[in-house]
Amino acid sequence: MSAVQAASGRRRTSSGMTLIEVILAVTILGLCLGGLLAAATKCLAVMKMAAIHQQVQWARALGDLEHAILDVEDWRDLEVDGVEYGEGMVYSREVEPHKDADGVAYEDDLYLVKTTVSWTEGTREGAEEVVRLVWLPEKK
Numbered sequence: 001m002s003a004v005q006a007a008s009g010r011r012r013t014s015s016g017m018t019l020i021e022v023i024l025a026v027t028i029l030g031l032c033l034g035g036l037l038a039a040a041t042k043c044l045a046v047m048k049m050a051a052i053h054q055q056v057q058w059a060r061a062l063g064d065l066e067h068a069i070l071d072v073e074d075w076r077d078l079e080v081d082g083v084e085y086g087e088g089m090v091y092s093r094e095v096e097p098h099k100d101a102d103g104v105a106y107e108d109d110l111y112l113v114k115t116t117v118s119w120t121e122g123t124r125e126g127a128e129e130v131v132r133l134v135w136l137p138e139k140k
Contacts, residue, residue, distance in 0.1 A: 055086055056117045056128050063091030064115070075111050075136050088120050098133060109137050 118127035
């Protein structure tokens with residue numbers, strides 16, 4: 001006990017928090033809130049990409065319905081140049097004969113069909129492509 005405390009006859013009791021304890025609590029709280037903010041931002045970005053993916057699937061389905069692969073005279077009739085569906089979704093289809101590794105076309109009436117939906121959103125651009133083989137027998 002110090003001489004000042006002995007003279008007054010009282011002990012000094014600590015009620016409240018020190019400055020270091022307050023600074024430490026605020027720092028921990030700030031780190032926790034920063035982590036929550038980062039997680040919420042990533043969650044919103046994933047939701048936005050899911051919405052774009054859904055719009056792309058919708059545009060591809062509309063394009064496939066409107067430009068169906070049906071009984072055609074020539075495989076070149078299946079090609080589709082950019083058709084816009086919705087907000088900035090562009091549907092296109094390329095068709096080419098199925099080829100081997102050397103680039104020689106097979107004689108099996110198989111064709112490689114590449115369906116692409118591309119989009120632009122602000123400064124960002126993207127595209128999704130579906131590739132499939134289609135059998136189109138020659139008309140006799």
